[in-house]
Amino acid sequence: MTPRRLARRADHEEHTARGGVTINDVARLANVSKKTVSRVINDVPYVEARTRERIEAVMRQYNYVPEAQARGLASRRSFLVGMVYDNPNPEYVVSLQEGILDGLANTGVDLVARPVDQSRRSYLGEVRAFVTRQKLMGVILFPSVSEDAELAQLLSALDCTYVRIASVVLDEAPRMVVTHDYVGGRAAGRHLVALGHQCVGHISGPAHFRSTHERLRGFVDGLAEAGVGMATGHSRRGEYTFESGLACGRDLLSERQRPTAIFAGNDEMALGVYRAARELRVRIPEDLSVVGYDDSPAAARVWPALTTVRLPVREMGRAAAQQLLAPDVTPGRNAEFEPRLLVRGSTADPGHP
Amino acid sequence: MTPRRLARRADHEEHTARGGVTINDVARLANVSKKTVSRVINDVPYVEARTRERIEAVMRQYNYVPEAQARGLASRRSFLVGMVYDNPNPEYVVSLQEGILDGLANTGVDLVARPVDQSRRSYLGEVRAFVTRQKLMGVILFPSVSEDAELAQLLSALDCTYVRIASVVLDEAPRMVVTHDYVGGRAAGRHLVALGHQCVGHISGPAHFRSTHERLRGFVDGLAEAGVGMATGHSRRGEYTFESGLACGRDLLSERQRPTAIFAGNDEMALGVYRAARELRVRIPEDLSVVGYDDSPAAARVWPALTTVRLPVREMGRAAAQQLLAPDVTPGRNAEFEPRLLVRGSTADPGHP
DNA sequence: CTGAAAGCGCTTACAG
DNA sequence: CTGAAAGCGCTTACAG
Secondary structure, three states: OHHHHHHHHHHHHHHHHHOOOHHHHHHHHHHOOOOHHHOOOOOOOOOHHHHHHHHHHHHOOOOOOOHHHHHOOOHOOOEEEEEEOOOOHHHHHHHHHHHHHHHOOOOOOEEEEEEEEOOOOOOOHHHHHHHHHHOOOOOEEEOOOOHHHHHHHHHHOOOOOOOEOOOOOOOOOHEEEEOOHHHHHHHHHHHHHHOOOOOOOEEEOOOOOHHHHHHHHHHHHHHHHOOOOOOOEEEEEEEOOOOHHHHHHHHHHHOOOOEEEEEEEHHHHHHHHHHHHHOOOOOOOOOOOEEOOOOOHHHHHHHOEEEEEEEEEHHHHHHHHHHHOOOOOOOOOEOOOOOEEEEEOOOOOOOOO | HHHHHHHHHHHHHHHHHOOOOOOOHHHHHHHHHHHHHHHHHHHOOOOOOHHHHHHHHHHOOOOOOOOOHHHHHHOOOOOOOEEEOOOOOOHHHHHHHHHHHHHHOOOOOOOEEEEEOOOOOOOOHHHHHHHHOOOOOOEEOOOOHHHHHHHHHHEEEEOEEEEEEHHHHHHHHHHHOOOOHEEEEEEHHHHHHHHHHEEEEEOOOOOOOOHHHHHHHHHHHHHHOOOOOOOOOEEEEEEEEHHHHHHHHHHOOOOOOOOEEEEEEHHHHHHHHHHHHHHOOOOOOOOOOOOHHHHHOHHOOOOOOOOEEEHHHHHHHHHHHHHHOOOOOOOOOOOOOEEEEEEEOOOOOOOOO
């Protein structure tokens, strides 16, 4: 390292450590008032090009980064967005999180994570404290907290913008990202009847998820279009967990009239059905077709690969973030996402000997 | 709703919306100076019990929550911790995240998520901007960014506390959470030789992960204790992905001297081996034993259930957070975590006919 | 045990 | 196109 580089480095570090460069330093070094520096920070027009360049050069040279806390305090806002979730599916959470961060990229806004437990009665108070404490500029609600009307009301009262990600429209357009699980369920139903299945079963999620009902409703309609109905006793309530899928799968496969196909409300439960089928020596897809929902990584890794319904989760996250930052675009239109059926090896026609 | 309750509600909302109650309001209402309120907020002793109670009552009544931005600006710190990660495993990320939040619970400190891409040359600059902008009180580094010495150096220069989660000791004790992957690898090796395997294969992770080397080193030592060596050509470099596990699995199972057992560097790759075995009509565990690493959810769902090595990931996250908040505990001792071998259905003795 | 003054690093009106 | 003054909601020294 040459002496010059060493000197540079020392100079540089002196300003980065311990508090670092402030707007006052930049103003002094660029020979302007701090108000003008502020204009450059905030991309306000009407700063002479040469002045702007001079200021930007100083900022770059000293690695100046305006402090979010100070900006926020002065302007009565913040540069923080929150994600509030109680979703048990890690892949879903991470994908959504990544999508949100995509949407937040290069905006200087960062993302604060807040898992909650809706069953605790203090949960609304906790969210309130969280939002107030960090003065969040907005919050993105994942299913199923996104479906809580009380929470939405609280956020409105706190004057905190929010976007709800849910399977049905629950709010005004700028506050919604809709996933249309009905469509996904219907696609599953259509697929199975198209293969020729007449005797089908379903394992649903917990009752307090909207997606549970949407997926089932779509599925039933998809079957009905072809004149197929679901026998009473061929519908089971699961919990979106592997274990519940296993238990319900055992149940369904032990019925006197065994279904030739099962649509599980999510992939976790579908894999439970796989296990049940193996126990009972029921072959997939020869004796039983299985359809899941979510396209989790495991869906592609099991054998046979699971036919499932995919949601563009990451894109949904990005849309939610963009809507939060600019809620004023195209009023009246929701950010809508249609799921897509991925046909893989777990479904086949029932005529299979 | 009675008139009185309505009045309460209106009063209450007037103060929560639009900026809400400030320290000045509380001071006025409790008839003290704001400095005294500040003492209560910060749990400073030597406030008369009755004064304290009066202040706390007012705070509760008006839902007062001190603003992190203002506190941070005044005290030159912040109430934000960052997690910087480039780990491709969603379950790992979410579990660690949850653990960190466990450790942060009720401290008034929140967690900001920052995924990065080490391969981008701007990545250090991005982290610098992130840390400076939000004036983070500390940062938790996940593997493999945790292994980047340059990053650690940058954070030191920025005067930003950090904790590195890694499979080997890379830093002073208060800055480390160590997972001892060597021990996990050794357990896998011991298990296989104990079953009687003599001809074993290994699929490693990418070279730039420390865990890759630690797991392999431990595995080789575990075998060596029983006098078993790994044949040249029985070790493959994977990428911690399903596809690489599949490719390497095909390779290994096509060797003239086929291994009777394979230790994959993680579960994803182990599932790739499952697929390869199925293609080649190699039965697990009759013809081939497989051991993974991580205990991902899928490991318990596949058939046969995968023998794997589990790390207490959530506890690790909690430890990291606690160390960040109170680095001054028991100097000289690392937060250390030992992995545990979970024996399931994918391993058996090689004598199986 | 309690308080008055100054200041954290910015932005907001308001001028010019 | 640019700037001087005041203030955001707290805490930090410093007194008493």
